[in-house]
Structures are given as structure tokens and as C-alpha cells.
Amino acid sequence: MSGMKNIDIINQRLSRGPLDKTGKAELARELGISSAGLESILTFYTPDRGEDLLCTGLPCRMKWQGRAIEMSVGAREESCLGYCDHAPVMRVEGKFVTVTGSGIAEIEESNHDFVKRNIEHISEYTLKGGYSYLEGEGGKIDGDGMLQRVEKSGLRGMGGAGFPVHLKWKSFRQFSNEDSYLLVNAHEGEPGTFKDRKILELAPHSVLDGAIIAAVSNGIRRIVVGIKKEYALGYASLTMAREELTERVRNSGHSIPEIEIIRAGGSYVTGEETALMEALEGRRSEPRLRPPFPTEIGLYSRPTLVHNAETLSAIASLASSGKELLKSYCLSGDVKHPGTYRVKIGTALGKLMESSGNGPMTGVKAVMPGGLSGGILPGSNEELKLDFDSVRKAGAGLGTGSVIVLSSRRCxxxxxxxxxxxxxxxxxxxxxxxxxxxxxxxxxxxxxxxxxxxxxxxxxxxxxxxxxxxxxxxxxxxxxxxxxxxxxxxxxxxxxxxxxxxxxxxxxxxxxxxx
Ligand SMILES: Cc1cc2nc3c(=O)[nH]c(=O)nc-3n(C[C@H](O)[C@H](O)[C@H](O)COP(=O)(O)O)c2cc1C
Ligand code: SF4
Known part of the structure; x- marks a missing residue:
């Protein structure tokens, strides 16, 4: 892996505007692919020309009702803009807005200044016990100890599949070599799910810390963060956090794995781990056939350990506090106070609703406990424990822990x-x-x-x-x-x-x- 990667070359060319025939031929030559190959890539990625966007994801659509036609003239429809707790949402003249009865209002947290004011800097993060292995001369990460800790905690992946983290680590260790990668999946895109965006924007050090711990515990020297191109604020926060970290490492005398942050275009499917690898390698973002699994042949054909941004944040908190696992649940749909709520994993649905100021659950027709991909359960199901096994037993999936509530007036x-x-x-x-x-x-x-x-x-x-x-x-x-x-x-x-x-x-x- 040297010099400019295909994805950088493509991004750079596209940022200059649409390509004519000669431009395409030149780009194909530079990438060493056929014109048809290039066309298949260009037609996969929708270029963002800053046009107005209208969110059609379920939480937004539930709130649009009759207002959409008037508002949406000239706007391109998007499957999810990642601000489901402010539904209904549009991007107007580059700003993310929520549409109210009387007009539009900018979503405060989508503003760069808001993120700058509220981001957790390295000084605050280390005070809470973060990056402890950078402290003193003897500071180091005990990989086997960490594996035991992760296993004991029962931590499961928070990117949707809920695969036990310790089993993935054990499987990865069979194939790992000095060229292996840790891939941070920051390509969130399912309607109802916005937890990773908030973590990446406001707590980027927890993601980098968890990535370093997971990498070092498994003998990995290179970390790649694949972040969704539309998450510009998350990208800015991660980049700033990496600068702060680099400075801290320089002064500590320790070393950490190399960290690369790559913005990847694409769509919802790009969040699938192998499709993300394809996007990062500059191809159409389509899932690969398995086997081989990424732990054996992954990013740039190297053994790759993939983790969701929130999973890594949880690994960091396990390493620093060792306390019981917390999870960010997203609440949207027919609730008074949509948002993310960080509570103990396995909290009952009714308790989550009450503690977030949304309960009790009256007039609820159905609940999607794991976003659109987790299935749907009838009734209010207050006793339902929001952990992977309990939700599976009830007949659905916890997915990313994105709870969409549908009231009795919904069709x-x-x-x-x-x-x-x-x-x-x-x-x-x-x-x-x-x-x-x-x-x-x-x-x-x-x-x-x-x-x-x-x-x-x-x-x-x-x-x-x-x-x-x-x-x-x-x-x-x-x-x-x-x-x-x-x-x-x-x-x-x-x-x-x-x-x-x-x-x-x-x-x-x-x-x-x-x-
Ligand atoms: C269609 C589709 C979309 C996905 N989107 C995401 C995503 O946005 N973020 C994510 O971390 N995982 C996503 N996943 C799951 C990943 O493939 C993978 O399981 C996950 O990144 C592994 O990390 P974890 O074990 O920490 O959960 C998606 C899977 C599918 C099938
Ligand atoms: S199931 Fe097949 S067609 Fe559908 S997104 Fe996955 S790979 Fe693509």
C-alpha cells in the first residue's frame, strides 16, 4: 500500500466536477482499469453537489405527513440523513434543518460550532482513565488480559450483527500477521440509527482508544477508520482527536499503531463490512462472497479485524473502568423525546422509555427494537429486555439498538x-x-x-x-x-x-x- 489510493484519486477527480469522456479515459488509465470498470464505479456513487436533500427514512416519513410536497420542491430524496431524532429533516443550502409547523430551524447539533463546543478533548478523556497505557514508563496493553476481560463482559458487536467480540478476536488470531488491519466501521446509514454519528462527533477519543486497544491486543499495527463521506463533522472530530493523540504520544515515549482516516462514499450497504472494504479499495461497494471471512482475507487482502465505532468505544470503557456495559440506544418515531440514551445493556424497553422521559408506553401499536433490519414486534412489550438474546427470543433482532416506536394511529x-x-x-x-x-x-x-x-x-x-x-x-x-x-x-x-x-x-x- 503506497502512494495515493484509488479512492483518493477518484474522490479528488470527482470533487472538481463531472467528468467528460476524455477525463474518464484519463482516470481509467490512471487507475489501471477499463472504461467499463470505471463506469461501474462512477454509477455506484451518487456525487454530492450540495443540493437540497429530503430525508425519507421511516422516522422522518412518519413526521412528514402532508408537509413534504411543498417543502421538497427541487430536493433530492435520501434514505437517511442521520438526524432521526429531529425528524422530519432536510438539508437546505448545506444546513441540516428540522421542519416545524411554522417553517424550518437549523439542527443545533449539526452545526460545526456546537460540535467544537461540546467535543471531549484528550485532557478530559484521560482524566476519566482513557489512554492509560500512555501513562508512565511501564504503560502497556495486556492483549490476553484484554481478551479475557472482553469475554467475561459478554460484549457483542454493536454494528448490527451482535457477534461476540471475544470469538471474533480468537478467530482473527488464527490468521493475523504483521500486515493485518483493524478496520473501524463508521459508515452508519440505517434509518433510526444515529448513535455512531454522536459518538464520532463528540467522543472521538473513545473510538480511537478502543481501536488502539483492540489492535494492540491482537498484534495489529495498522488501523483504518472508514467513515461515511456525509459525516463531515465526525471526520473533523476524529482528525482533531488524532492530532491531539499524536502530540500526547510524542511526549510519552510510547508508540501506537498507525491510524488512517478515510472518507468513503456509498450508500447503506457500504456499512456491510466487506462492502466497506470494496469502497475503501476504490471499487463498487458490493458485499463480497464468504468464505473467506475478513479475519482471513479482508482489507487490501490482509487479515482484518472489523469493529463498529460504538463497539470500540465500549472496549475503551471496559479497559478504563471495567464496569458493567453501557449501550447507546436510539429512540425515534412516536416518542416525546427522541434521542440517544446510554444505559445498561439489557435495560427493559419500558424502563428505557420512562428513564428517557418518554414513558409509560401507552397507545403503542408496534416497536421495531433494532431499526429497520431488526424486525417488528406488535404491542408495547414493556418487559422486553434490550439485549441480543432477549430480543431474539421475542422474535426480532436488537441490531444497532435503534428503537422505533409506532403508535396506534400508524398504518x-x-x-x-x-x-x-x-x-x-x-x-x-x-x-x-x-x-x-x-x-x-x-x-x-x-x-x-x-x-x-x-x-x-x-x-x-x-x-x-x-x-x-x-x-x-x-x-x-x-x-x-x-x-x-x-x-x-x-x-x-x-x-x-x-x-x-x-x-x-x-x-x-x-x-x-x-x-
Ligand atoms: C446492509 C448492512 C449494513 C451494515 N451497516 C453497518 C454500519 O453502518 N456500521 C457497522 O458498524 N456495521 C454495519 N453492518 C455490520 C457489519 O457488516 C459488521 O458486522 C460490523 O461492522 C462488525 O462490527 P461489530 O462486530 O463491532 O459489530 C452492516 C451490515 C449489513 C448487512
Ligand atoms: S443481499 Fe445481495 S443484492 Fe442485496 S445488498 Fe446484499 S449483496 Fe447486494
Whole structure:
């Protein structure tokens, strides 16, 4: 790995504006790929030209109601802008705004000055016990001790899959060599999920500290942070934190792994770890076939340990305090106080709602405990413990811990259609079950919403969903199928009513957003 990487070359060229035929031919030559290869990359990444954007993610869509048409003239629709707790959200003239009854208001936390005022600097971070291995002459990271600590804590990955961290470390150690990488996944993009953005912006040292601990514990000398291009504030915070850290390391006489921070374009699927590697290597951001797993062949074909930004932050806090695990849960949808709430992992849903000022859970029709990819549970389910095993037992997934609450006035057919639209739009198209399946499920659900179609269509949708669950390359196709099956199973009567042209919910939000 030397000189400028493909991703840097592409980013640099695109930042100068659209490429003409000659420009494309030159770029393809420079990258050493065919014109068709270049075209396949350029058509994957939507260039951001600073245009106005309108968020269509479920938490925003729930709040748009009839306001969208008027507001959205000329704006490009985006699947998620990452400010779900301020729904409904737009980007207008470069500023992130929430749309209120009387107009628009800038979201304070999206402002660079807000982040600058509230970011945790290294002096505050070390006071809490962070980077303790940089203290004194004997300071070092005990890799095996750390592995035991992680195992004892039961820490699971917080990027969505919930894989036990200690098992990943053990598997990685079988393949690790001196060229291995630690990849920090900072490419958050699912509607309802905004925890990583807040951690990256305001607590970047916790991510870098956790990355160093995980890297050194596993013999890794190079860390790459793959951050979503749209997270400009997170990128600025991480870069500032790395500068502070470099200064501190210089004065300490210790050494740490090399840390590179790369901004990667892409879409929701780019958050899938192998798709992120493809993006960072300057290719179309599509998930790779497995095996081999990234622990064996990952970034730049080297053994790679991948962790979500919040997982690393949790590893840092485990190393410094060793206390019980806390998790940032995102709350959005029909709640009074949406936001992120950092509480003990496994806190009951009702308790989370009450402690965040949102409870008690009355008038709740359904809850998505793990964002759009975690499935849907009917009722308020106050006793539900928000940990991976309990949520799985209840029939859903904890995912990233992004709880979307749907009140009794919500139409579940429209909700299911919105979710299906998201997966259809975000499918990368690499495998057939997902490429076709997401489109067909969206069609069936649109038909049901409009009172077209029949029970047979719903059953056919079930068959398609099963094929997606069994045959998709990555979890996107699988969770899209699972979501359809859950929604139809739990709210069958509502679906059957809709097929007859009847909706008993207070508002179908179809009217407001149809364009
Ligand atoms: C479609 C899709 C999107 C994903 N998006 C993210 C993401 O934005 N951030 C993330 O850390 N993991 C994401 N993941 C999970 C990663 O593939 C991977 O499991 C995770 O980064 C591993 O880190 P962890 O073990 O610390 O959770 C996504 C997975 C899929 C299938
Ligand atoms: S499941 Fe969907 S997103 Fe994943 S590789 Fe297949 S087409 Fe792409």
C-alpha cells in the first residue's frame, strides 16, 4: 500500500466536477482499469453537489405527513440523513434543518460550532482513565488480559450483527500477521440509527482508544477508520482527536499503531463490512462472497479485524473502568423525546422509555427494537429486555439498538411499504434473490396499500421473502425478507382490510409523500 489510493484519486477527480469522456479515459488509465470498470464505479456513487436533500427514512416519513410536497420542491430524496431524532429533516443550502409547523430551524447539533463546543478533548478523556497505557514508563496493553476481560463482559458487536467480540478476536488470531488491519466501521446509514454519528462527533477519543486497544491486543499495527463521506463533522472530530493523540504520544515515549482516516462514499450497504472494504479499495461497494471471512482475507487482502465505532468505544470503557456495559440506544418515531440514551445493556424497553422521559408506553401499536433490519414486534412489550438474546427470543433482532416506536394511529401496511422501499432502493443488485425480491415485495405492499391485490399476492410475497432469507449474499436481502414476513404475520387483519380498501388507522401517510 503506497502512494495515493484509488479512492483518493477518484474522490479528488470527482470533487472538481463531472467528468467528460476524455477525463474518464484519463482516470481509467490512471487507475489501471477499463472504461467499463470505471463506469461501474462512477454509477455506484451518487456525487454530492450540495443540493437540497429530503430525508425519507421511516422516522422522518412518519413526521412528514402532508408537509413534504411543498417543502421538497427541487430536493433530492435520501434514505437517511442521520438526524432521526429531529425528524422530519432536510438539508437546505448545506444546513441540516428540522421542519416545524411554522417553517424550518437549523439542527443545533449539526452545526460545526456546537460540535467544537461540546467535543471531549484528550485532557478530559484521560482524566476519566482513557489512554492509560500512555501513562508512565511501564504503560502497556495486556492483549490476553484484554481478551479475557472482553469475554467475561459478554460484549457483542454493536454494528448490527451482535457477534461476540471475544470469538471474533480468537478467530482473527488464527490468521493475523504483521500486515493485518483493524478496520473501524463508521459508515452508519440505517434509518433510526444515529448513535455512531454522536459518538464520532463528540467522543472521538473513545473510538480511537478502543481501536488502539483492540489492535494492540491482537498484534495489529495498522488501523483504518472508514467513515461515511456525509459525516463531515465526525471526520473533523476524529482528525482533531488524532492530532491531539499524536502530540500526547510524542511526549510519552510510547508508540501506537498507525491510524488512517478515510472518507468513503456509498450508500447503506457500504456499512456491510466487506462492502466497506470494496469502497475503501476504490471499487463498487458490493458485499463480497464468504468464505473467506475478513479475519482471513479482508482489507487490501490482509487479515482484518472489523469493529463498529460504538463497539470500540465500549472496549475503551471496559479497559478504563471495567464496569458493567453501557449501550447507546436510539429512540425515534412516536416518542416525546427522541434521542440517544446510554444505559445498561439489557435495560427493559419500558424502563428505557420512562428513564428517557418518554414513558409509560401507552397507545403503542408496534416497536421495531433494532431499526429497520431488526424486525417488528406488535404491542408495547414493556418487559422486553434490550439485549441480543432477549430480543431474539421475542422474535426480532436488537441490531444497532435503534428503537422505533409506532403508535396506534400508524398504518402498518404503509410502514411495511416504506421499509420495503428502503431495502429496494439500497439493494446493491449483486445477487438475484435480493435484487428481484426487494422490488417484488415493494410492489406487493404498494398494491396492498392502494387496495389492489389479493391474499394470494401476500402469500406469494411470503415465498419470495423465504427465498431472500435463504439465498441472499448479505444480511440486507435476508432482513428485507424477514421484515415482510413479520409485518404480514403480526398485522394480518390490517393487511386484509387494506386489500378491501379499508384502513382503520388514523392516517395513512401515502397522500403526503407520493411524488
Ligand atoms: C446492509 C448492512 C449494513 C451494515 N451497516 C453497518 C454500519 O453502518 N456500521 C457497522 O458498524 N456495521 C454495519 N453492518 C455490520 C457489519 O457488516 C459488521 O458486522 C460490523 O461492522 C462488525 O462490527 P461489530 O462486530 O463491532 O459489530 C452492516 C451490515 C449489513 C448487512
Ligand atoms: S443481499 Fe442485496 S445488498 Fe446484499 S449483496 Fe445481495 S443484492 Fe447486494
Amino acid at each position: 402498518m401496511v404503509e410502514t411495511a411499504e416504506n421499509v420495503a422501499s428502503f431495502f429496494m432502493k439500497e439493494s446493491c443488485g449483486k445477487c438475484m434473490p435480493c435484487r428481484h425480491g426487494t422490488k417484488e415485495l415493494k410492489e406487493i405492499l404498494s398494491g396492498a396499500r392502494q387496495g389492489r391485490g389479493s391474499e394470494i399476492d401476500l402469500e406469494n410475497g411470503g415465498e419470495i421473502a423465504r427465498m431472500m432469507i435463504d439465498g441472499s449474499i448479505c444480511a440486507l436481502g435476508q432482513v428485507a425478507g424477514r421484515m415482510y414476513m413479520d409485518a404480514v404475520a403480526h398485522f394480518r387483519d390490517e393487511f386484509l382490510d387494506h386489500l378491501k380498501g379499508v384502513c382503520r388507522s388514523e392516517s395513512c401517510f401515502s397522500g403526503g409523500m407520493e411524488r
